[in-house]
Amino acid sequence: MEFEPRLDARRSPVFLAGNFAGVFRVVTRDGEHLAIKCFTREVPDLPRRYSAVAKFCRSAQCPYVVPLQFLSAEVFVTSRVAPHADYAVVTMPWIDGRSIGAVAEILCQRGNAAALAGLTRAWSRLCLDLLQRGIAHGDLKHDNILVSQDGRLKLIDYDSMYLPELKGLPSTMLGGINFQHPKRDVRHFDAAIDHFSMLVILLSLRALTFGPELFRCHHNGENLILTKDDFTRPEGSDLLKVLAVSPDFHVRDWTSHLIKSAKAPSIGIPGMDVILKTAAKIDATPALPPKKALFSFFS
Known part of the structure; x- marks a missing residue:
């Protein structure tokens, strides 16, 4: 060469x-x-x-x-x-483009909620594609996801990628600490290792849609807005307290899922595909809780 x-x-x-x-x-x-x-x-x-x-x-x-x-x-x-x-x-x-973190920062500076919602939908579609294939990237974080010049998301850095034919091997690395489940270790190497980081990025983008100032207040160069401390001590996290009372139902709901997952012994998140399918349909309007179905004795 x-x-x-x-x-x-x-x-x-x-x-x-x-x-x-x-x-x-x-x-x-x-x-x-x-x-x-x-x-x-x-x-x-x-x-x-x-x-x-x-x-x-x-x-x-x-x-x-x-x-x-x-x-x-x-x-x-x-x-x-x-x-x-x-x-x-x-x-x-070589992919010309910006990292998803850099794009999120620009959109927050501009207060472009519609574009942030579009970025969230694009992220959910990428995650669903990985889940449906039964594979995992292994190190999903703000600078391993590029937005190309034509607006498409591209994953880079495949050192930690899980594929079914690699089953039984250990993880080569554990990924960025501000995106990974606090209990992840080298023994975790399967299609579920991306669940937590998928949710971290999804929740971050959705929260920024309604609170773009959160990027300036909580981004440290190695995260979007959440950090390892939020996962290991969620009850003491000022940011999670803010997200828990968001005007958007999805932010509140996904915050609850994140806290529950961080405390769970397993790093996989049950129903992650359902969360992502919902996220693929969101817009820039604060979502209301789903209405409970009313059952009629005569139906």
Whole structure:
């Protein structure tokens, strides 16, 4: 593979550092812009995991993932901290866009409730797609979800992805702490590991629809508005107290679900699909509680 690194204004390679890898933006001889992911830590069963992920992204026709290649011995490294050897990389098309966190911030600054409601619907559809496929991303958070230039949501960073053929392996990492169930550990690796983070992001976007000032007050760069402290000590969370009295029924209801889930021994959320199907139909109007059906003895 032949390519040149894309340079920034300071003539340095465009580079993003993560917990397990670094990502470079490069340009191939054909002019294609790629993301090249180089691993900086050992990932257990890396070839097995990424071979399965690459196959899924290539063949599943999922609109929310990016096709990628796993090259098991592409880069030769000489280093004082690792053996001289060929190392694996992952390549995928470079996606121009903003993170869902950055988009939410812009919409909050503009007070654009309708667009925030639209973003919430789009998020719910993405989550439903994952649930229906029986897969999980494993690290859903504000900067692993991109909004492309045409407004479509794309997931990036598949290090923690669960697929049925990977059943039985441990989680490689536990995801961003401000999005994950407080009881999640490496033993949790199945289609339910995304439930809690799905709800965290869903609730955050819905709450921002009616309280855009919450972003300025509660965003710390590593979250949307909620944090690990809200999950581990919900009874002491000022933010959850605010959300519990929201004018919107869904914010109140999803806050209740979040608190209940955070206290539960299981990280899966029963009825998560029902919550998401409801969210796929919302608008920017505060929702009222559903009316209870009236039964007639003569019906």
